[in-house]
Amino acid sequence: MAKELKTIGVLTSGGDAPGMNAAIRAVVRTAVHAGLNVKGIMRGFSGLLEEEIVDMDAKSVADIINRGGTILYTARCQEMKTKEGQKKAADICRKHDIDAVVVIGGDGSFKGAAELAENGIRTIGVPGTIDLDIVCTDYTIGFDTACNTAVEAIDKVRDTSASHERCSIIEVMGRNAGYIALWSGIATGSDEILIPEYYDGDEQVVVDAIIDSRKRGKKHHIIINAEGIGHSTSMAKRLEAATGIETRATILGYMQRGGAPSCKDRYFASIMGSMAVQLLLEGKTNRLVCYQHGDFCDVDIMEGLAMTKPFPEEQFCLTKTLTR
Ligand code: F6P
Numbered sequence: 001m002a003k004e005l006k007t008i009g010v011l012t013s014g015g016d017a018p019g020m021n022a023a024i025r026a027v028v029r030t031a032v033h034a035g036l037n038v039k040g041i042m043r044g045f046s047g048l049l050e051e052e053i054v055d056m057d058a059k060s061v062a063d064i065i066n067r068g069g070t071i072l073y074t075a076r077c078q079e080m081k082t083k084e085g086q087k088k089a090a091d092i093c094r095k096h097d098i099d100a101v102v103v104i105g106g107d108g109s110f111k112g113a114a115e116l117a118e119n120g121i122r123t124i125g126v127p128g129t130i131d132l133d134i135v136c137t138d139y140t141i142g143f144d145t146a147c148n149t150a151v152e153a154i155d156k157v158r159d160t161s162a163s164h165e166r167c168s169i170i171e172v173m174g175r176n177a178g179y180i181a182l183w184s185g186i187a188t189g190s191d192e193i194l195i196p197e198y199y200d201g202d203e204q205v206v207v208d209a210i211i212d213s214r215k216r217g218k219k220h221h222i223i224i225n226a227e228g229i230g231h232s233t234s235m236a237k238r239l240e241a242a243t244g245i246e247t248r249a250t251i252l253g254y255m256q257r258g259g260a261p262s263c264k265d266r267y268f269a270s271i272m273g274s275m276a277v278q279l280l281l282e283g284k285t286n287r288l289v290c291y292q293h294g295d296f297c298d299v300d301i302m303e304g305l306a307m308t309k310p311f312p313e314e315q316f317c318l319t320k321t322l323t324r
Contacts, residue, residue, distance in 0.1 A: 005283075006036065009039045009048075010102045011042075011103055012104045013075070013112065014074065016257055018145035019142050020104055022065045023126055024071065025065055027277055028056050028057070029274075039053050040053070044109065046080075049088060067260065081112075086118070094120075100123065101121055106128065106133070110301050110304070110305060123286060128141040129143070130146035131143070132179040136288060136307045138291050141268055142257075143180070149252075151184050158222055161222060166245065167222075169225050169235055170251075171225045171250070171252060172226060176228055177196070177197075180226070181225070185319060186319060192224070194225045194226060203242070210239065232251055268291070286301050288304045
């Protein structure tokens, strides 16, 4: 018979994402509404291992739904990858009477959550990452805001690029995943999208495409380069030398992780955060809150992480059709 659920902990882990605060708020308020105690665990699993744990109530999460970042701070934790760290984390939860933990983060954070469940602490994961790279869910909190930020910036670069008849390389975030590049590239009508999933390093293809579109009368060119490909500044120099067209690089960087969350991110964060607590109240553990085919659902953490999802190649190829 599972121990009665009285106290839950909540933490954010990995790279921050706009909407994490809205998710924390939903977790805390849903738990308080259900009569549970809530403890905020600071700095992800690192803070848990350091026992940085604070009491939270409904007021602790007032005025945060509109704020980027995470009021609980976040970190990446190497110690949580070790058996000793995982056992220690569970022991600390028991010491603080934490029966269950809601982990808001990405893949790495969910492995930690699964280990915590393995060590006897109930856990639920909520997908929070700007990268949209958690295969078992069609939506991750922060992606929409990050894309909107990228689109706004790309539109601005486009203005000056067009005025100077230049080629512009704009680097967006995504070390291993090209979703921000794909979405922001399509949404800004960019000429080329270079992403880790498909780019084979053949710059001549890019050079040929720029020269070809110049011949067709195009006056400026926008190339979206994902962080995983990187080297935008040196790439700009090489493209300029090969095409004879002035080329500049702009690296958007961490601005994509900040800022007020969009309506969509706040909405998803509110539903998913609340669902995490509902799942715990139903006695579930070791689950991920997901969004699949238009519906919210939950999957086993390790099964979810083991799923595969092909990158939407047809959508990627659409750039070529839509750019003239
Ligand atoms: O949160 C995801 C992400 O922004 C990736 O796109 C990026 O590669 C990575 O985090 C950078 O993380 P860090 O904060 O460790 O520099």
